Amino acid sequence: GQNIDQPTEMTATEGAIVQINCTYQTSGFNGLFWYQQHAGEAPTFLSYNVLDGLEEKGRFSSFLSRSKGYSYLLLKELQMKDSASYLCAVAESSGNTPLVFGKGTRLSVIA
Amino acid sequence: ETGVTQTPRHLVMGMTNKKSLKCEQHLGHNAMYWYKQSAKKPLELMFVYSLEERVENNSVPSRFSPECPNSSHLFLHLHTLQPEDSALYLCASSQELAGLHTGELFFGEGSRLTVL
Secondary structure, three states: OOEEEOOOEEEEEOOOOEEEEEEEEOOOOOOEEEEEEOOOOOOEEEEEEOOOEEEEEOOEEEEEEOOOOEEEEEEOOOOHHHOEEEEEEEOOOOOOOOOEEOOOEEEEEEO | OOOEEEEOOEEEEOOOOEEEEEEEEOOOOOEEEEEEEOOOOOOEEEEEEEOOEEEEOOOOOOOEEEEEEEOOEEEEEEEOOOHHHOEEEEEEEEOOEOOEOOOOOEEOOOEEEEEO
């Protein structure tokens, strides 16, 4: 089975940087996804990491360490519209099951 | 048309009612999914359809009955639900490669269900 852990809630200030961590334990690994979900809306894809290291995409970056079972999502120059839930999800290496999700981290950006 | 559309967006039903949730994907994908999202819980996979055949059930109660008439449409039939079934039900699709779930999931906006 898989176990995915991320903080329940975080608060950060507009213009600041915030890091959302995700740890996972899995019997096989084929990549880690980050999704953003605004209240009442569909989750939308943010990033995918399958190799160790940092993937940068504009204000958002995602990091993966497979040996540590650890990832983080880094959001820079925070904006009010970044207030949302951020979901960490792991793909199993066998490919027999779809993504397994963590509980999500609700980020509140304040002025 | 957006990629994955779900109707209705909101549904209130009594425990003796029968209703259905509908999902349609316009992305040409070959796999579709139902997830349940409850407060303070991770997204829970309910059903997986690959090439219109159900491949995973995940021990969902029989009061939830899925139907996939073709690769673009997915239904979730509901009957004699319980109040604890109140949740957001999300449909998603993806493109499988050689029968493996390796691709990104594309989600609909969900159907918010309240069972009285």
